Amino acid sequence: MARETLEAAPAVNPTYYLVEEDEHHAASGGGTLLGFWIYLMSDALIFATLFATYGVVSGNFAGGPSPREIFELPLVALNTAMLLFSSITFGMGMIDMESGRTRATLGWLAVTALFGFAFISIELYEFASLIAEGATPQRSAFLSGFFTLVGTHGLHVTFGLIWIAVMMVQIGQRGLIPENRRRLICLGMFWHLLDVVWIGVFTFVYLLGVLR
Amino acid sequence: MNASDNHVHGHGDTHGHGTRRDYLIGFALSAVLTAAPFWLVMTGALGDPRLTAGWIIALAFIQIVVHTIFFLHVNTQAEGGWTLLALLFTLVMVAIVISGSLWIMYHLNSNMMSMPMPPEAAAASS
Numbered sequence: 001m002a003r004e005t006l007e008a009a010p011a012v013n014p015t016y017y018l019v020e021e022d023e024h025h026a027a028s029g030g031g032t033l034l035g036f037w038i039y040l041m042s043d044a045l046i047f048a049t050l051f052a053t054y055g056v057v058s059g060n061f062a063g064g065p066s067p068r069e070i071f072e073l074p075l076v077a078l079n080t081a082m083l084l085f086s087s088i089t090f091g092m093g094m095i096d097m098e099s100g101r102t103r104a105t106l107g108w109l110a111v112t113a114l115f116g117f118a119f120i121s122i123e124l125y126e127f128a129s130l131i132a133e134g135a136t137p138q139r140s141a142f143l144s145g146f147f148t149l150v151g152t153h154g155l156h157v158t159f160g161l162i163w164i165a166v167m168m169v170q171i172g173q174r175g176l177i178p179e180n181r182r183r184l185i186c187l188g189m190f191w192h193l194l195d196v197v198w199i200g201v202f203t204f205v206y207l208l209g210v211l212r
Numbered sequence: 213m214n215a216s217d218n219h220v221h222g223h224g225d226t227h228g229h230g231t232r233r234d235y236l237i238g239f240a241l242s243a244v245l246t247a248a249p250f251w252l253v254m255t256g257a258l259g260d261p262r263l264t265a266g267w268i269i270a271l272a273f274i275q276i277v278v279h280t281i282f283f284l285h286v287n288t289q290a291e292g293g294w295t296l297l298a299l300l301f302t303l304v305m306v307a308i309v310i311s312g313s314l315w316i317m318y319h320l321n322s323n324m325m326s327m328p329m330p331p332e333a334a335a336a337s338s
Contacts, residue, residue: 045305051310084246196283199272210253
């Protein structure tokens with residue numbers, strides 16, 4: 001009976017089985033990526049609540065400084081450029097990853113980290129000069145909302161930088177093994193989503209803030 | 213199990229994560245879409261702040277779409293369409309959270325403002 005099944009199976013099943021296998025694998029390979037995507041969507045909701053909070057309190061200055069008085073657009077433009085450059089350099093790294101060029105991937109990751117580090121440095125410089133001017137988070141609801149929203153984004157970028165460093169070590173040790181490729185794709189989605197959030201920040205916080 | 217899993221990741225990873233052309237087009241578009249609103253606000257080229265605000269908000273939404281397509285590679289095929297579906301659901305939630313908060317708090321604000329009290333109400337309350 002069992003022998004009969006075994007003998008009969010190859011005639012009909014192989015193609016079917018292989019197709020099934022392939023689909024199953026494609027789904028499980030994508031499982032991590034889809035799961036990470038769901039995490040990113042929940043992260044987007046965190047930023048949505050912070051944007052909503054900022055939107056509600058953005059006019060409550062409590063006699064303190066208004067956006068127009070404290071925001072320096074040239075500095076924000078420079079910061080925005082840094083983050084945008086880091087997105088394209090990460091993209092170049094992903095292309096080298098797909099072609100299996102380990103050293104080039106590591107190089108692009110390093111450049112991306114450099115731009116990300118420049119972004120964080122400029123942001124910290126901005127925060128420091130705001131606080132030195134007396135525009136601290138405690139000063140008004142507007143400033144509390146501002147520091148919370150922009151600070152949370154900066155914290156995400158900081159963790160992205162740590163993740164890039166960890167990935168560079170992992171790739172240096174093991175090369176572009178499938179696990180590292182999967183991690184790099186997740187890191188890429190994370191990094192690009194931070195750039196998307198920053199579009200909201202520079203438009204709704206800085207540009208509209210200076211306009212009003 | 214492990215070996216076949218490895219095969220899968222190696223196989224799956226080569227698909228749907230963008231070409232050099234995708235990234236360059238996306239970068240060119242987003243560079244323009246970033247520079248334009250900064251230019252509009254910093255030079256005041258349009259004159260009217262309301263008009264400028266409308267344009268920079270529109271440009272931001274276009275740039276978010278550009279990033280989603282060219283950098284995040286969201287399309288109807290990726291992950292069998294589930295990333296797109298999750299994204300659409302999230303966009304609905306984001307829209308409800310942000311517009312709902314602003315709407316409610318705006319009305320709360322305007323109702324809590326110190327308004328001149330009508331005489332009959334003042335008489336009733338005293």
